[in-house]
Amino acid sequence: MGLSPRWQTIIRLYGVQAAWTYERMAGIGVGHAAAPMLRDLFRDRDAIERRAAVARSAEYFNSHPYLAGIAVGAVVRSERDGVPGGAISRLRTALSGPLGALGDQLIWTGEVPALMGFTLALLPVVGWWAVAAAVLVHNVMRFRLTRWSLDLGLAHGLGVGAALQQSWLPRAAKDAQRVAAFAVGLALPVTAAWLWLDGIHEGGEVILALVLVGTVLTLAPGTRTRVTGLRFGLALLGAAILLMGGW
Amino acid sequence: MAIVLFRVDDRLVHGQVVIGWGRPMSVDHVVLVDDTVATSPWEQDLYRMAAPDGLRVTFASTVEGIAGLPGWAQAADRTLLLTGDLDTMVALREAHPALVPRINLGGIHHQPGRVEKLPYLYLGPAEVAALERLRHAGASVAAQDLPTAPAVALDDLL
Amino acid sequence: MTPWLAIALLLWGSVVALDLITVPQGLLSRPLVAATVAGAMAGDVVAGMMAGAVLELYNLEVLPIGAARYPDYGPGAVAAGAAAALIPEAGPLGIAGLIGLPLGLLGGWSVHRHRRHNAVRVGAQLDRVSAGDARAIWHLQREGLWRDAARGSVLAAVGLAVAWAVHLIDWGLVPRREYLDWAVLAGGLTAGLGGALRIAGKGARRRWLAVGLLTGMVVVLWA
Numbered sequence: 001m002g003l004s005p006r007w008q009t010i011i012r013l014y015g016v017q018a019a020w021t022y023e024r025m026a027g028i029g030v031g032h033a034a035a036p037m038l039r040d041l042f043r044d045r046d047a048i049e050r051r052a053a054v055a056r057s058a059e060y061f062n063s064h065p066y067l068a069g070i071a072v073g074a075v076v077r078s079e080r081d082g083v084p085g086g087a088i089s090r091l092r093t094a095l096s097g098p099l100g101a102l103g104d105q106l107i108w109t110g111e112v113p114a115l116m117g118f119t120l121a122l123l124p125v126v127g128w129w130a131v132a133a134a135v136l137v138h139n140v141m142r143f144r145l146t147r148w149s150l151d152l153g154l155a156h157g158l159g160v161g162a163a164l165q166q167s168w169l170p171r172a173a174k175d176a177q178r179v180a181a182f183a184v185g186l187a188l189p190v191t192a193a194w195l196w197l198d199g200i201h202e203g204g205e206v207i208l209a210l211v212l213v214g215t216v217l218t219l220a221p222g223t224r225t226r227v228t229g230l231r232f233g234l235a236l237l238g239a240a241i242l243l244m245g246g247w
Numbered sequence: 248m249a250i251v252l253f254r255v256d257d258r259l260v261h262g263q264v265v266i267g268w269g270r271p272m273s274v275d276h277v278v279l280v281d282d283t284v285a286t287s288p289w290e291q292d293l294y295r296m297a298a299p300d301g302l303r304v305t306f307a308s309t310v311e312g313i314a315g316l317p318g319w320a321q322a323a324d325r326t327l328l329l330t331g332d333l334d335t336m337v338a339l340r341e342a343h344p345a346l347v348p349r350i351n352l353g354g355i356h357h358q359p360g361r362v363e364k365l366p367y368l369y370l371g372p373a374e375v376a377a378l379e380r381l382r383h384a385g386a387s388v389a390a391q392d393l394p395t396a397p398a399v400a401l402d403d404l405l
Numbered sequence: 406m407t408p409w410l411a412i413a414l415l416l417w418g419s420v421v422a423l424d425l426i427t428v429p430q431g432l433l434s435r436p437l438v439a440a441t442v443a444g445a446m447a448g449d450v451v452a453g454m455m456a457g458a459v460l461e462l463y464n465l466e467v468l469p470i471g472a473a474r475y476p477d478y479g480p481g482a483v484a485a486g487a488a489a490a491l492i493p494e495a496g497p498l499g500i501a502g503l504i505g506l507p508l509g510l511l512g513g514w515s516v517h518r519h520r521r522h523n524a525v526r527v528g529a530q531l532d533r534v535s536a537g538d539a540r541a542i543w544h545l546q547r548e549g550l551w552r553d554a555a556r557g558s559v560l561a562a563v564g565l566a567v568a569w570a571v572h573l574i575d576w577g578l579v580p581r582r583e584y585l586d587w588a589v590l591a592g593g594l595t596a597g598l599g600g601a602l603r604i605a606g607k608g609a610r611r612r613w614l615a616v617g618l619l620t621g622m623v624v625v626l627w628a
Contacts, residue, residue: 262470
């Protein structure tokens with residue numbers, strides 16, 4: 001017995017960015033994710049209608065990948081409700097920016113830095129178990145969010161915007177970012193002390209002075225567009241190699 | 248305070264705007280000037296919902312944008328003014344040249360007839376004509392998707 | 406390094422590269438995770454974890470938002486984690502910087518090239534995609550996945566080649582080797598702190614960041 005179309009779509013939502021391009025962004029992946037449910041929906045209907053729906057679902061789209069299921073579900077539900085193609089495309093376009101902004105806050109500046117911050121802070125105490133726990137927690141949350149997103153879209157179709165507003169998601173996005181800010185703040189001194197004590201033992205004042213200079217450069221209006229931590233680190237690395245060689 | 252950034256981005260209010268630019272520039276007010284969204288309450292609700300804590304979003308049509316611009320420029324907020332297309336930004340600039348000194352091109356995406364200039368910037372004849380008008384009017388225009396990415400001057404795009 | 410270990414690390418590099426964007430975005434591409442697993446495979450999980458931790462500090466400033474370009478530290482972290490385990494005399498932090506940072510830049514560039522290749526393939530199939538051919542869409546997805554896996558293998562192989570070169574150095578004779586560690590840790594803390602301040606913006610998030618920093622300092626002083 002095969003997987004139901006809904007479960008096929010849930011699995012495919014994990015790979016929504018596999019064929020990501022600058023022109024269509026995640027459009028192809030969203031079309032791929034929607035295909036099993038659209039195939040099921042149009043099983044007894046005209047193949048031309050089905051192909052038009054699949055083509056619409058693969059047009060330009062970009063949002064946070066974890067929340068793409070909301071758009072996929074809403075599009076499938078709208079196709080089921082007989083909503084005109086133009087209105088469906090408009091819904092996809094309108095969802096793109098807000099789902100991107102919400103997902104970026106919830107995941108990229110929320111849940112992921114929060115987990116990584118707490119993991120870094122716990123490393124000196126529990127070692128690699130903290131890493132394993134972070135991966136487990138993240139993937140459980142990722143799966144639940146993916147499934148919830150698809151079901152929300154399927155349940156509400158064109159009304160998904162209002163449903164999203166009344167859901168837990170906007171509040172969670174705000175809270176997750178505060179937790180992340182705390183966790184990263186906690187991690188920085190703990191990780192610095194751990195790496196310094198276990199791996200270096202000396203030069204603490206030099207390191208602190210360099211961090212101060214680097215942080216000012218990455219934040220100052222005149223230099224922040226050019227200096228990132230990576231560029232600063234590579235510059236320091238180059239300088240260290242020169243000094244080591246006595247060149 | 249002032250309008251700290253004038254940005255053209257057809258994805259409107261999304262992560263690069265509210266986090267990428269909004270956070271480092273301490274933006275607390277986004278004005279979205281877009282004739283379609285200005286008449287669509289459900290889309291406005293979506294964009295408001297996606298705004299982070301402490302960020303207010305105002306929606307305006309082009310006409311309302313032209314009328315409101317002097318007020319936003321003098322308000323205490325740090326405002327980011329966003330349009331979804333170049334024509335709207337040209338209209339704002341031509342109405343208030345002194346208040347729109349610099350324009351950031353953050354996202355004009357692929358459509359039939361447009362040619363890629365940068366991964367996030369595709370220009371067709373209509374976009375090139377609008378940019379030429381801005382150049383002749385003396386506006387400073389540069390493409391830059393995020394503050395940490397290099398800015399590309401208009402002369403290098405046309 | 407045995408051939409089996411090299412093969413296992415290349416496979417792990419592929420998985421890590423796939424995880425960043427293509428599938429499943431399950432945290433495996435974070436340098437801390439990638440390097441810890443690689444260190445365990447090479448026989449010293451703690452060395453891998455330390456290399457991963459310092460690279461993770463760099464990753465804290467990365468914002469993968471919109472269509473932005475950003476470094477891909479994952480495959481480089483695989484090589485760095487393994488090298489930290491296999492070349493203990495070089496020190497895990499310095500070796501993480503020597504291998505992981507340049508590879509992070511190269512990884513970011515390779516993601517950009519990968520997206521370009523995707524676009525070429527989509528362009529070639531555009532008529533079928535526009536006609537709603539689900540089979541063409543599936544082919545594009547599958548091709549993208551394999552291409553990204555190959556990207557990860559190549560990056561991990563480059564990283565292992567650099568590690569091999571690093572292994573040829575007689576670290577006992579290198580003067581002031583600790584400068585490398587200082588540079589890499591200072592850069593990582595700059596990235597972490599600068600990134601956190603930039604991303605936090607102002608208001609409540611910045612206050613929470615300050616509370617976290619103070620708590621961390623108290624923990625360090627107390628412990």
